[in-house]
Amino acid sequence: MKITIRRYHAERTPQTVEQTWEIEEGVTLLEALTAIKSGKDPSLTFRSGCRSGVCGSCAVRVNGKEVLACAYKPKEGDVVEPLRYAKVLKDLVVDQKPAFETLTRAKAWLADPKADQPVSPEEEKRTETQTDCILCHSCYSACPVLETNPAFLGPFALTRVWRYTADPREGFAKSKMEAIQQDGVWDCTLCGECTAVCPQGIDPKNDIMLLRARSGQAGYQDPHMADFGSFGLDF
Numbered sequence: 140m141k142i143t144i145r146r147y148h149a150e151r152t153p154q155t156v157e158q159t160w161e162i163e164e165g166v167t168l169l170e171a172l173t174a175i176k177s178g179k180d181p182s183l184t185f186r187s188g189c190r191s192g193v194c195g196s197c198a199v200r201v202n203g204k205e206v207l208a209c210a211y212k213p214k215e216g217d218v219v220e221p222l223r224y225a226k227v228l229k230d231l232v233v234d235q236k237p238a239f240e241t242l243t244r245a246k247a248w249l250a251d252p253k254a255d256q257p258v259s260p261e262e263e264k265r266t267e268t269q270t271d272c273i274l275c276h277s278c279y280s281a282c283p284v285l286e287t288n289p290a291f292l293g294p295f296a297l298t299r300v301w302r303y304t305a306d307p308r309e310g311f312a313k314s315k316m317e318a319i320q321q322d323g324v325w326d327c328t329l330c331g332e333c334t335a336v337c338p339q340g341i342d343p344k345n346d347i348m349l350l351r352a353r354s355g356q357a358g359y360q361d362p363h364m365a366d367f368g369s370f371g372l373d374f
């Protein structure tokens with residue numbers, strides 16, 4: 140069986156090339172990538188960690204859909220490429236920093252009761268407010284809004300904000316709601332692509348709808364609707 144890998148190297152011309160490899164049937168994509176690296180081309184670069192769907196580091200796109208390489212079984216003719224909306228560092232490895240920064244911009248953390256700052260990871264663990272999100276970035280890569288608005292906070296930051304604002308112990312819910320109005324809840328088109336690709340069964344689209352409802356209750360409104368005004372009608 141053959142798969143094609145879209146590879147990137149900043150110091151090569153052309154920078155992006157497609158290479159087709161013969162792989163064993165029945166293995167996971169991560170096992171296939173590992174076999175290529177160890178037996179055919181040691182320069183092939185990809186990320187992996189747990190090999191069991193827990194760490195979120197191995198997410199890539201196959202035929203335009205996000206998957207975890209350690210959970211996906213390749214099919215004949217598959218085309219594998221890196222996640223979208225991130226600078227490709229090499230081959231299938233992308234720079235995840237900008238996507239992670241959306242968590243800070245959206246204040247997607249449980250706040251210390253005395254300051255609008257995140258509690259320590261140990262305290263967050265103790266209070267059991269963790270999410271099942273493994274930060275694989277699949278939903279971020281799948282979101283069509285980021286194609287036209289790179290500043291959009293994106294699904295995993297917003298779904299986490301819902302988790303924390305819904306927690307009655309969160310004393311800074313108002314400040315979190317404020318942080319997600321610009322390039323946030325109202326910019327989502329509710330297409331559901333994020334929900335469809337999440338390997339953890341998380342539903343960011345639904346969480347964003349809940350955040351919109353809560354935004355409305357808090358007195359915020361969709362700025363796009365405000366633009367329509369009275370549709371030019373003078374009653």
Ligand code: SF4
Nearest residue numbers: 282327328330331333
């Ligand atoms: S539902 Fe919203 S956040 Fe999710 S992929 Fe669609 S536009 Fe992006």
Ligand code: SF4
Nearest residue numbers: 272273275276278337
């Ligand atoms: S919400 Fe799902 S798809 Fe998005 S980063 Fe978390 S685990 Fe990955």
Ligand code: FES
Nearest residue numbers: 188189190195209
């Ligand atoms: S290697 Fe950890 S999720 Fe795939």
